[in-house]
Amino acid sequence: MFDKILIANRGEIACRVIKTARRMGIKTVAVYSEADANARHVRLADEAVLIGPAAARESYLVIDKIIAAAKQTGAQAIHPGYGFLSENEDFCHACEREGIVFIGPPVSAIRAMGSKSEAKKLMDAAGVPLTPGYHGDEQAPAYLHQQADAIGYPVLIKAAAGGGGKGMRLVEKSEDFIDLLASCKREAISSFGDDHVLVEKYITKPRHIEIQVFGDTHGNVVYLFERDCSVQRRHQKVLEEAPAPGMTPERRAAMGKAAVDAAKAVGYVGAGTVEFIANQDGSFYFMEMNTRLQVEHPVTEMITGLDLVEWQLRVASGEKLPLEQEQLQIRGHALEARIYAEDPAKGFLPSTGKLVHLAPPAESLHVRVDTGVEEGDEISPHYDPMIAKLIVWDINRDRALARMLQALADYRVVGVANNIEFLSRLTACPAFSGADLDTGLIEREKAYLFPADAGVADEVLQIAALAELLREAALADKRAQRTADARSPWHARDGWRMNATARRTLLFRHADTDHAVDVAYLPGAWRLSIDGRSVEARGELNERGLLRVELDGTRMDATVIAAAGRRHVFAKGRAWQLAAVDPLHHGGEGGGAEGGLLAPMPGKVIALVAAEGAKVEKGAPLLILEAMKMEHTITAPAAGTVKAFRFGVGDQVGDGAELVDFEATAA
Known part of the structure; x- marks a missing residue:
C-alpha cells in the first residue's frame, strides 16, 4: 500500500479522498491554485503545493506542474478525483513515464472510452446495445445535418470527448440544427479542446441509469449495482439514487452483464461507470463510460x-x-442531492460570494455531507459552484425520501443563492416521489417546481421581528458590560415608559412589498401586530441565529441570520429573505441597469450574435457569455437597436459589467 498520495483535484472530492486516506494511514498532498490558498482541501491535507493562478488551465490542468508537485513531495501515486485531468490520457501517460501510480484505469482504457464515437464502435463489437445514430468521423456541418434528418428528430448532438453534461444540444426540428451544432462545437472546444461530435436519436422519455463497475489488475471485474440519475437540468444530474426504482432482478443482471462486458472489452482497471439510456419498457442502450x-x-x-x-x-x-460478485449485496435505499450555489428561478444561474452562514444537517448513520467548503469560505467564479453533496440512507425508498426532506429542511446557507428549497420541492414532487422518472421530469413538472411567489406569511414576519428585538437587547447588554456602570437603566431595551406603553414599527421588505410589524413592549415579551392581527411573542436567540420562538403560547424553532441589511429566516422547512428597511432612508436598496444587459457574473465573451446597428425584437440573442463552465445568452430586453458592444469576443468581463449599448424602441 502507498505511504503518500497526491490528489490532483480540489473541493469536495479532494476532501473525500483525504478522509479515506487518513483512515487508512496514508499521507496526502493537496495541490491548489492561488484562488484556493485557504480552501478546505488545503487545510485538511498533510502537505499542499501551489501550482498556479486561479484559472484551471494555468493550474489544475497543467500536467507538468502536478507531476512536479508529486515528485517534490515524494508522493507514490496520484488520485485524479473527477473532472480536470481524471480522464486525460496524456496525464495518465505522464504518471506512467515518471514512475508514479495513476489511481485509475490504464492509458489504453481512457483512450478507448475518451471518444464517444470510438467507444460506441468498441461496444458494438462487444455486443453492448447502442442508441441509433451517427458515430462517424465526417464532421462537415451539412453532412451532420443530413445524418440528423435521416435519423429523425428529435436528435441529440454530443461532444465526442464530452462529459458532465457539457457539449450537448437537443435539436427538435431540422431548421435549428446548424445553429445548435455551432453552439455545441463552441462549448466542446472550450471544455475539451476537441469539437468532434456525434448525433443520436433522442429517446423521448428516457431514464438515465448507470452501472458502477470495478476491475483489478488480476482480470477480475464486478458491478456494484445501479444508480438512477434521471433527474437532470441542463443535462447535469441533480438528484441521484440507488438502487433504481422499479428495477427487476432480471433487468439488473442484464445491465450489469452489459457493463462488465464493456469494462472487459477495454481491459478496465479501477472504478468506472457505464452509463445507459433506458426506455420505459425496460430496453436500454449504451451511452458512454466514465473512466x-x-x-x-x-x-x-x-x-x-x-x-x-x-x-x-x-x-x-x-x-x-x-x-x-456473489458477495455483493444491496441494503436499503440512498439518495444524493447536489447543493449548488445557483438560483433555480433564474435558469439555475450560478451564484458567487462568501458563505456568511453555513450550517449543514448533523451527520449520522442516515445522513452524510460531502463538502469542500466551510462557513467563511468563498464560492469562486473560477470553478464549479457546488457547495456540498447531501446523501441520505434508510431501509426503503419512502423512508429515504422522508430523510432527505428533513435533512434539506435542516440545511442553512446564507451568502449565495442556492437550490435547497428547489431540491425540497423536487423531492416532494408527486412525480419524483412516485418514481415516475425520466430526464425531462424537471421540465414537465415546472408548475410544481417553480410556483408563483405566494408572498410572506405573518408568522415569518413575526419571527423576523422577534429575532430583531432579541438581537437588539443582546447587543445593548454587550455594550453595557463594556461600560463602568453596566447596571444603569439607561442601557435597557425593555421599552419602559412612565404611565405609557412603548411602541414602534419594524419594516421588512419581501420582493417589492414592504410589511410593517407594529411592536408594543410588554413585561418580558412583545405584542406584535400586522394589519390588526396580533400575537404575544417571546423567545431566546443565540449567537448562531438559532431562535426558540413562542407566539401566543405556541413554540417552535427557527433560525434568523442577519447579513448585509437582510434577514434570512429559516422555519418549517422553508427559507425567506427579507430586507430590513430603515424608514428614514428614502434611497431604496440601490438600482442598476434594467433589461438584463449586465454580466450576471465574471466571465468571457465568446460570441457576438447580433450586429452593431441591428434592429432586434424583444428576446433576440445579442451575445453569449461563458461563465462558470456554462454559456449564458444575453437577450434584448425589448424591441430596439443594438447601438454598440462594449466588449469583443475573448474579452473578460466583471460581475455587473455593462455589455451592450442598447436603445429601446419608443412605445
Missing part, C-alpha cells in the same frame, strides 16, 4: 456498505478486488 469515480458514488457506498475510494487505492496498489 473515473463519479460525483454520485456515495449512494452506491451507502447501499453496499463499501468505501469505493479505499477500493481504488487497494486496486491501484496491486491488490485483488476485496469481494467477488
Whole structure:
C-alpha cells in the first residue's frame, strides 16, 4: 500500500479522498491554485503545493506542474478525483513515464472510452446495445445535418470527448440544427479542446441509469449495482439514487452483464461507470463510460456498505478486488442531492460570494455531507459552484425520501443563492416521489417546481421581528458590560415608559412589498401586530441565529441570520429573505441597469450574435457569455437597436459589467 498520495483535484472530492486516506494511514498532498490558498482541501491535507493562478488551465490542468508537485513531495501515486485531468490520457501517460501510480484505469482504457464515437464502435463489437445514430468521423456541418434528418428528430448532438453534461444540444426540428451544432462545437472546444461530435436519436422519455463497475489488475471485474440519475437540468444530474426504482432482478443482471462486458472489452482497471439510456419498457442502450469515480458514488457506498475510494487505492496498489460478485449485496435505499450555489428561478444561474452562514444537517448513520467548503469560505467564479453533496440512507425508498426532506429542511446557507428549497420541492414532487422518472421530469413538472411567489406569511414576519428585538437587547447588554456602570437603566431595551406603553414599527421588505410589524413592549415579551392581527411573542436567540420562538403560547424553532441589511429566516422547512428597511432612508436598496444587459457574473465573451446597428425584437440573442463552465445568452430586453458592444469576443468581463449599448424602441 502507498505511504503518500497526491490528489490532483480540489473541493469536495479532494476532501473525500483525504478522509479515506487518513483512515487508512496514508499521507496526502493537496495541490491548489492561488484562488484556493485557504480552501478546505488545503487545510485538511498533510502537505499542499501551489501550482498556479486561479484559472484551471494555468493550474489544475497543467500536467507538468502536478507531476512536479508529486515528485517534490515524494508522493507514490496520484488520485485524479473527477473532472480536470481524471480522464486525460496524456496525464495518465505522464504518471506512467515518471514512475508514479495513476489511481485509475490504464492509458489504453481512457483512450478507448475518451471518444464517444470510438467507444460506441468498441461496444458494438462487444455486443453492448447502442442508441441509433451517427458515430462517424465526417464532421462537415451539412453532412451532420443530413445524418440528423435521416435519423429523425428529435436528435441529440454530443461532444465526442464530452462529459458532465457539457457539449450537448437537443435539436427538435431540422431548421435549428446548424445553429445548435455551432453552439455545441463552441462549448466542446472550450471544455475539451476537441469539437468532434456525434448525433443520436433522442429517446423521448428516457431514464438515465448507470452501472458502477470495478476491475483489478488480476482480470477480475464486478458491478456494484445501479444508480438512477434521471433527474437532470441542463443535462447535469441533480438528484441521484440507488438502487433504481422499479428495477427487476432480471433487468439488473442484464445491465450489469452489459457493463462488465464493456469494462472487459477495454481491459478496465479501477472504478468506472457505464452509463445507459433506458426506455420505459425496460430496453436500454449504451451511452458512454466514465473512466473515473463519479460525483454520485456515495449512494452506491451507502447501499453496499463499501468505501469505493479505499477500493481504488487497494486496486491501484496491486491488490485483488476485496469481494467477488456473489458477495455483493444491496441494503436499503440512498439518495444524493447536489447543493449548488445557483438560483433555480433564474435558469439555475450560478451564484458567487462568501458563505456568511453555513450550517449543514448533523451527520449520522442516515445522513452524510460531502463538502469542500466551510462557513467563511468563498464560492469562486473560477470553478464549479457546488457547495456540498447531501446523501441520505434508510431501509426503503419512502423512508429515504422522508430523510432527505428533513435533512434539506435542516440545511442553512446564507451568502449565495442556492437550490435547497428547489431540491425540497423536487423531492416532494408527486412525480419524483412516485418514481415516475425520466430526464425531462424537471421540465414537465415546472408548475410544481417553480410556483408563483405566494408572498410572506405573518408568522415569518413575526419571527423576523422577534429575532430583531432579541438581537437588539443582546447587543445593548454587550455594550453595557463594556461600560463602568453596566447596571444603569439607561442601557435597557425593555421599552419602559412612565404611565405609557412603548411602541414602534419594524419594516421588512419581501420582493417589492414592504410589511410593517407594529411592536408594543410588554413585561418580558412583545405584542406584535400586522394589519390588526396580533400575537404575544417571546423567545431566546443565540449567537448562531438559532431562535426558540413562542407566539401566543405556541413554540417552535427557527433560525434568523442577519447579513448585509437582510434577514434570512429559516422555519418549517422553508427559507425567506427579507430586507430590513430603515424608514428614514428614502434611497431604496440601490438600482442598476434594467433589461438584463449586465454580466450576471465574471466571465468571457465568446460570441457576438447580433450586429452593431441591428434592429432586434424583444428576446433576440445579442451575445453569449461563458461563465462558470456554462454559456449564458444575453437577450434584448425589448424591441430596439443594438447601438454598440462594449466588449469583443475573448474579452473578460466583471460581475455587473455593462455589455451592450442598447436603445429601446419608443412605445
